[in-house]
Amino acid sequence: MLHYTLSRLGLAVLIVSVAMLILFSMIYLIPGDPAAVALGPRATAAMREALRIKMGLDQPVWVQFWNFFINAWQGDLGNEVLSDRPVSRVVLEQLPYTLALIAGGMVWSVALGIPLGCWAAVKRGSLADRLVGVLSVAVIAVPSFVVAIYALLIFAVSLRWLPAIGAGEPDDLGDQLVHLILPSIAVGLGWVGYIARMVRASMLEVLEAQHIRTARAFGLPDNQITYQYALTIAILPTITLLGVGIGQMLSSAVFAEIVFARPGVGKLVYDAILTRNYPLVTGAVLVTTVLFVLINLVADLIVGALDPRVRSSF
Amino acid sequence: MAEPLGALGIILVLLVVGGAVFADLIASADPNKIAPRDRFLSPSIDHLMGTDQLGRDLFARVLHGGRIALSVALFATAASLAVGIVLGLIAGYGPRWLDNIMILVFDALKSFPTVMLALALVTLFGPSLTAVVVVVVLVNVPGYARIIRTQTLALKSAEFVTAAQSMGAGAGRILRVHVLPNVIGPLLILASMDIPVVIAIEAGMSFLGLGVRPPTPSWGAILNDGFTAIRDTPWIAVAGGLPIILTTLGFTFLGEALRDVFDPRLKGRG
Numbered sequence: 001m002l003h004y005t006l007s008r009l010g011l012a013v014l015i016v017s018v019a020m021l022i023l024f025s026m027i028y029l030i031p032g033d034p035a036a037v038a039l040g041p042r043a044t045a046a047m048r049e050a051l052r053i054k055m056g057l058d059q060p061v062w063v064q065f066w067n068f069f070i071n072a073w074q075g076d077l078g079n080e081v082l083s084d085r086p087v088s089r090v091v092l093e094q095l096p097y098t099l100a101l102i103a104g105g106m107v108w109s110v111a112l113g114i115p116l117g118c119w120a121a122v123k124r125g126s127l128a129d130r131l132v133g134v135l136s137v138a139v140i141a142v143p144s145f146v147v148a149i150y151a152l153l154i155f156a157v158s159l160r161w162l163p164a165i166g167a168g169e170p171d172d173l174g175d176q177l178v179h180l181i182l183p184s185i186a187v188g189l190g191w192v193g194y195i196a197r198m199v200r201a202s203m204l205e206v207l208e209a210q211h212i213r214t215a216r217a218f219g220l221p222d223n224q225i226t227y228q229y230a231l232t233i234a235i236l237p238t239i240t241l242l243g244v245g246i247g248q249m250l251s252s253a254v255f256a257e258i259v260f261a262r263p264g265v266g267k268l269v270y271d272a273i274l275t276r277n278y279p280l281v282t283g284a285v286l287v288t289t290v291l292f293v294l295i296n297l298v299a300d301l302i303v304g305a306l307d308p309r310v311r312s313s314f
Numbered sequence: 315m316a317e318p319l320g321a322l323g324i325i326l327v328l329l330v331v332g333g334a335v336f337a338d339l340i341a342s343a344d345p346n347k348i349a350p351r352d353r354f355l356s357p358s359i360d361h362l363m364g365t366d367q368l369g370r371d372l373f374a375r376v377l378h379g380g381r382i383a384l385s386v387a388l389f390a391t392a393a394s395l396a397v398g399i400v401l402g403l404i405a406g407y408g409p410r411w412l413d414n415i416m417i418l419v420f421d422a423l424k425s426f427p428t429v430m431l432a433l434a435l436v437t438l439f440g441p442s443l444t445a446v447v448v449v450v451v452l453v454n455v456p457g458y459a460r461i462i463r464t465q466t467l468a469l470k471s472a473e474f475v476t477a478a479q480s481m482g483a484g485a486g487r488i489l490r491v492h493v494l495p496n497v498i499g500p501l502l503i504l505a506s507m508d509i510p511v512v513i514a515i516e517a518g519m520s521f522l523g524l525g526v527r528p529p530t531p532s533w534g535a536i537l538n539d540g541f542t543a544i545r546d547t548p549w550i551a552v553a554g555g556l557p558i559i560l561t562t563l564g565f566t567f568l569g570e571a572l573r574d575v576f577d578p579r580l581k582g583r584g
Contacts, residue, residue: 011421018422026438134319141566143514145521146555149541153548251429255518259541269433270522278437285430293425 004304004311012297019289020072023282024065030278077283082275087283091265095287097167098264100176101256102249104184106242109191114235116192117199121234122226124204132200136193144252148186148259155182165261183256187249198241202234209233236307243299247292320571326564330557334380343371345378345531354547363553366539372553375531380557382532387512390447391505394454399501401455402462403489407470413463420456428453432519441524446516453515454508458501465497503576507569510562517558533558 035051036043052058055078056067071077077087120132156164168176206212207230215225254266261267265284272280304311333340343361349369357364363372405416426434432449439445469475469492478488519525520534521541528535533554540551 014418015422015425018418019425022419022422022426023434026434030438137319137566137570138563141510141562142559143518143562145518146537146558149537149544149551149555152541153544153551157544157548247425247427250427254429254433255521258522266429269430273433273436273524276437281434281437285426285434288430289426292427296425 001305001311005301008297008300008304012293016290016293017069019293020069020286021065023286023289024068027278027282028061028064072286077286078279080272080280080283081277087279088287090280091268091284091287094263094265094268094284095291097262098250098253098257098266100180101183101187101253101262101264102246104180105188105191105249105252106246108184108188109195109245110242113192113195114199114231114238117196118203118226118231118234120196121200121203121207129200132196136196139189139193140197142190144186144190145255145259147189148183148256151182151186152259167262179260179262183253183260183262186256186259187252190252191245191249194241194245195238198238199231199234202237203230206230206234236303239299239303239306243296246295250288250292317571319567320574323564323567323569323571326560327568330380330561330564331384333377334384337374337377337381341371341374341377343374345370345374346529347371354543356547357549364547364549366536366550367543370529372536372550375536376533376553376557379531379533379536380561382526382530383513383516383557383561386443386446386516387509390450390512390516391454391509393447394451394458394508395501395505397451398455398458399462399494399498402459402497403466403493405459406463406466407485407489407493416459417463420459423452424456428515429518432515432524436519436524441519441527443526446519446525449519450512450515454505454512458505461501461504462497465500466493469493469496499576503569503573506572507566509569510565513561513565514558 035048035055035057039047039051056064059067075088077091079085080087080090116132116136120129123129152164155162162182163179164182166179168179170176207226212225212230215229220229250266253264254270256262257264257267258270265288269281269284272278272284300310337345347370349365352361352365352369353367355361355365355369361371361373363376366372366375401416405413423431428449431452432445435449435452436445439448466489475488475492478492483492516525517532517534517537520532521538522534523538526532526535535554537551537554537558540548540554544551
């Protein structure tokens with residue numbers, strides 16, 4: 001397990017480093033002088049030159065990259081343009097809202113997807129199975145921002161059942177949860193489908209395994225076989241899938257935050273683009289990327305801990 | 315996946331493609347004609363889907379939006395395939411160190427959340443169709459290249475490849491004549507199943523104002539117009555969202571059915 005953990009960790013560090021290199025090349029390739037963009041059209045040449053030196057733009061490219069690289073690994077992503085506050089602070093302030101949204105999306109997808117997939121597998125070939133199959137494909141296909149707009153239109157604007165904008169009162173947990181319902185559905189709905197399909201497929205495989213047949217031969221009750229012996233194994237691929245899913249939910253969260261006017265990293269990046277606050281853009285993109293890599297690492301380690309076959313194949 | 319669903323997929327896809335191709339014939343109105351006196355009209359016989367904040371006919375805009383969605387999807391998918399195939403062949407047939415570096419870059423690209431990558435790239439290209447195509451290529455290529463790479467690796471030591479090598483065929487000829495025809499099938503199926511995703515990326519970026527520039531009709535842009543006016547004139551949002559839903563569903567159902575036909579091993583599996 002130690003070997004597996006270390007090699008997965010090393011790979012994650014490498015991937016993040018390459019991601020940093022890609023991001024840095026993007027910043028470097030942005031047309032125009034970053035100092036001029038940051039200061040606006042009314043700055044004098046001397047002011048621009050001073051900022052260029054402060055930002056290290058007078059140094060060779062590889063020195064600039066090395067500084068960016070070292071600083072980023074230490075959590076220093078530079079200062080944002082408008083208020084000169086550290087980018088990492090600004091991003092971390094918004095991160096909890098996005099994480100809450102993703103957690104909400106995961107709750108929907110797991111709470112609905114696992115039972116649906118399990119049910120479809122047990123009732124294989126029945127009408128219920130087909131219905132779950134069609135619905136899964138349908139919710140996977142429809143993009144989350146359309147779900148967000150239609151959810152807003154139906155449940156907030158027309159029926160007025162749920163609030164349309166904001167994250168709720170800061171001190172009122174109930175109010176925050178109510179504000180979380182629609183955005184988290186928009187983020188999680190597609191994943192109900194993914195997880196239902198995944199659980200169904202892996203349940204079908206597990207239900208034919210030797211130890212399940214043995215359990216049947218011993219006359220154990222059906223429910224015990226399905227939920228205790230089969231599901232615990234069939235759920236493993238779902239953990240890996242959820243790791244990937246969180247990356248896509250991060251994408252959906254950007255739309256959900258904009259549509260429902262919620263604070264969060266997605267809204268932050270979007271607003272930063274409109275104001276050309278580029279250090280904030282790259283910083284926030286880097287933070288979400290690291291988050292995604294970390295989550296995948298954790299998912300892999302959990303699966304590795306639960307399933308010895310994964311460890312040995314690495 | 316049951317056949318009826320595949321048939322439904324074909325019908326939906328034909329509807330969308332037909333609507334896009336014959337947009338001028340089906341909708342007589344000009345999709346970009348601004349008519350201030352006809353602002354925010356609700357759906358009627360004259361305007362089947364109503365009009366938007368500039369008095370433009372939404373039905374005409376939706377049909378013409380199909381042209382943008384489909385042409386971007388085809389072009390961006392073709393570009394991803396071309397880049398993915400070349401890179402995959404190089405990674406699979408080239409030296410080991412190059413393979414390792416390329417895999418690492420693919421993994422790094424895949425570790426960016428799609429929309430975050432799109433937002434970062436817009437800082438580079440500005441809001442444009444170019445940005446949309448670049449995002450699609452960067453999102454698709456790692457997956458495509460990996461498939462080609464894995465299969466190329468497997469074929470590298472096959473007897474007929476060794477035979478070609480011993481007869482003096484160069485790397486280019488081997489890859490083009492002996493490897494490519496054997497690896498491209500599964501990739502094409504995968505790419506056809508990615509078309510709804512590509513359509514969603516274009517619509518999503520246009521929704522955020524980062525893709526197609528106004529006044530070009532795009533489903534995402536119409537959806538954004540509808541979002542802005544959602545409290546008073548909900549039909550604009552409905553008109554923008556409906557074609558996206560129908561198109562992604564149509565292509566997905568069709569893709570699932572096609573996959574079952576071409577690759578029966580996957581039938582009924584995740």
